[in-house]
Amino acid sequence: MSLYRRSFLAAALLGAARAHNIRRLSRCQALVYANHGDPSRVIQLKNVDLRPVGPKDVLVKILAAPINPSDINMIQGTYAILPELPAVGGNEGVAQVVEAGGRVASLQIGDWVIPRDAGSGTWRTAAVFDEDDVIAVPRDIPLLAAATLGVNPCTALRMLADFEHLQPGDSLIQNAANSGVGQAVIQIAAARGIDTINVLRDRPQFARLSDRLKALGASHVIKEDALRRPDLEELFKTCPKPKLALNAVGGKSATELLRHLQVGGTMVTYGGMSKQPVAVPTSALIFKDVKVRGFWVTRWKRQHSNGAVRATLAELCALLRQGKLSAPACAEVPLSDYRRALDAAAQPFAAAKQILIT
Structure with missing residues (x-):
């Protein structure tokens, strides 16, 4: 179904909701877990009660919600913040306002909204x-x-803006370049004239994935083992050594990123896919004076005002309108078929982000 068709249907649903008095809705379907564990085992589709709409509340219909690694970690019980159980899965998504309380000032019926913070439980119909x-x-x-705006693109934009002053012609290096964050980094950097060196694990159809990332604006796409080969220096004859390294893997991959930073450069860690610690060579600290930082978009949002968050979203939306940013490759799955979506999200070398459609 085309996005234009879906937007039309969303508008039709809104009209139907008004006509049938959806504001009396008191229950919804939701993906609930009562215990931490393997998502495919602990998640269940249930009918759950909705609390009454208060004066400062909005009732929303969830339109689409992705399955992110942080969602899986939260269900497993390994994330930095954990909601009280039983809980509804999902930290991100887009919804449409179908009722607004009498004292709601900033929103009106028909608006699209996304959660400001993690733990909101977006895997539900309302x-x-x-x-x-x-x-x-x-x-x-x-x-x-x-639906995918609030986590990965925000992470990408803030990491590009907040750690090094990158100018056109500068470069950065990142691992996990095919991730949602990685794809957003490629596009935002390209829009700013910044070269990207994008590192991928070797995999089937590597060339096809490389071509897809280059179509997004990637300057260079290399395999992990190329980081350890002397001939990588040939690349730096046409591209400056990076000021910024973005690490979502950890372990040896992170150490190799550090080796290629400029003197005084910064490595920002925002994930740990390998589940291995980040090892920083003594020589990198002494002779290159590198800076090693961390980033978590949830903390950033909690430390900044709504105005700052809105400004970040506005910049991303401007790039979307200009065709300089797009959603990652997505697979749309009905909420009722959630087990298929969870299984697909757990597969190695996943080609698409799973999006639950309600």
Whole structure:
């Protein structure tokens, strides 16, 4: 189904909701877990009660919600923040306001909204949120881009902006370049004239994936083992050594990124896919004076005002409208078929982000 068709249907649903008084909705379907563990085992589709809509609340229909690694970690019980159990899965998504409390000032019926913070439980058909817990996004951006806007692109933009002053002609290096964050980094950097050196694990159809990343704006795509070969220096004859390294893997991969940083450069770690610690060579600290930092977009949002979060989202939406940013490759799955989506999200070398459609 095309995004234009889906937008039309969303508008039709809104009209139907008004006509049939959806504001009396008191229950929804949700993917609930009562215990931590393997998501495919502990997640269940249930009918759950919605709390009444208060004066500062909005009732929303969830339109689309992705399955992110942080969602899986939260269900497993290994994430930095854990909601009280039983809980509804999902930290991200886009919803449409179908009812607003009498004292709601910033939102109106029909608005698209995304959660401001993690732990909101977006894997459901409807929800009641406090007005301050959601942020409006424009309805003229693609639905899947809106559903995946609040985590990966925000992470990419803040890491590009907050750690090194990158100018056109500068370069950065990143591992896990095919991830949602990695794809956003490639596109935002390309829009700013920044070269990207993108590192991937070797895999079947590597060439096809490399071509796809280059179509997004990747300057260079290399395999992990190329980081350890002397001939990588040939690349730096046409591309400056990177000021910034973005690490989502850890272990040896992170150490290799550090080796190729400029003197005084920064490595930012935002993930740990290998589950191995980041080892920093003594020589990198002494002779190259590298800086080693961490980033978590949830903390950033909690430390900044709604205005700062809205400004970041506005910059991303402008790139979307200009065709300089797009949603990652996505597979749309009905909420009722959640087990298939969870299984696909757990596969190595996943080609697409799983999006639950309600």
